[in-house]
Amino acid sequence: MNAVSPAGGDSQNHRTAQSAEDLRQEIRALGVAARSASRALASSTTEQRNSALLKAAELLDGRRAALAQANRQDLAFAAERELDTALVDRLELTPARIDAMLDGLRQVAALPDPVGAIRDLATRPSGIRVGKMRVPLGVIGIIYESRPNVTADAASLCLKSGNATILRGGSEALNSNRVIAEAMTEAIASVGLDGAAVQLVPTRDRAAVGALLAMDDLVDVVIPRGGKGLIERIVNEARVPVIKHLDGNCHVYIDKGADLSMAESIALNAKTQRYGTCNTMESLLVHSDEAEAMLPRLAEAYAEHQVELRACERSCVFLPGAVPAAEDDWSAEYLGPILAIRVVDSLDQAIEHINRYGSGHTDAIITRDYLRSQRFLREVDSSSVIINASTRFADGFEYGLGAEIGISTDKLHARGPVGLEGLTTEKYIVLGEGQIRC
Secondary structure (H helix, E strand, O other): OOOEOOOOOEOOOOOOHHHHHHHHHHHHHHHHHHHHHHHHHOOOOHHHHHHHHHHHHHHHHHOHHHHHHHHHHHHHHHHHOOOOHHHHHHHOOOHHHHHHHHHHHHHHHHOOOOOOOEEEEEEOOOOOEEEEEEEEOOEEEEEEOOOOHHHHHHHHHHHHOOOEEEEEOOHHHHHHHHHHHHHHHHHHHHOOOOHHHEEEOOOOOOHHHHHHHOOOOOOOEEEEEOOHHHHHHHHHHOOOOEOOOOOOOEEEEEOOOOOHHHHHHHHHHHHHOOOOOOOOEEEEEEEHHHHHHHHHHHHHHHHHOOOEEEEOHHHHOOOOOOEEOOHHHHHOOOOOOEEEEEEEOOHHHHHHHHHHHOOOOEEEEEOOOHHHHHHHHHHOOOOEEEEOOOHHHOOOOOOOOOOOOEEEOOOOOOOEEEOOHHHEEEEEEEEOOOOOOO
């Protein structure tokens, strides 16, 4: 396998067929070790896992200088390759970001442990008692970009939920990720568990991702965190189940008779509180009865934030400075100061628009009408549906999950913010006292 230099560059640019096989075997070895570690974790205690997380925070706190040096190497690597400014910003580990990462490890340690919880235990006519127990998924592959703090976040959530994890971070963050992963591994071993419960793919070679995605016998699920291109590649190539979302085309619908002050506040926050997140509003729908009163005041508020408005023909009547919207605007995830606006004549039209153009992420209604709000909850087919609040609340921390490893718009296993419980599954348990079936 190709060596990785301290500055992060692979020692050669092209692999022979033999070295490609070497890479596949090395990634497979990670999977074998992770599978073994996951079985050991199954018998671990909550106290052991919490102690490991607190020890990891302690070790990283003592290795700030080494982490800062590794991060400088990553930033130099990014500068050499003239990577995008936003990506470089996410890559940098400032003292405040390191503090937040350590606080995150401690916070995960303080969360309730879902593993082993039993529910719905009921006695059947035969006398057996049947229920469900929450258990880890097993081995989780995490594939992500840029931000090295994700290494600590992902590793801590997987460990707390009793899962082994294989981490494949962005190539630009390899040195920082190594320092963090090594601290996690050392901390896990310090409490008597298998350090292979957290492993980092040790190469920038993109072929490592393909090798990881093919190990359906050793990896139980893959969770990607990154841009649409990364996630599409993983979905297309994976032989392993994937928990993911592709787009965050979120909507706010201002209903007939809505409180316009509330609507303005929510619509402004949902768009401008932060532009580059998947739960930011990208499309605004306004009932025709409220358009004349609502749209000019919103236009003035958005203008203060330099938000470009792309509006339907009916909206343009009230938004003289808007750009006429194209068909593509209704399904766009802008991740920037651009907003699509459409006037609709009814709740039915609003729901139809959201279900047609939305990404199934997060959608909100601003309304005073209880019955219409309940229809919106039932009929909008998204992972989070909100009444009278900003879409920016679609977040694991805000939902009380303590932390999240990502957002899922899938309908099986996990949907919405994926926290500790989303990293577990359930199995049936049966308690008997000698019963036999007649």
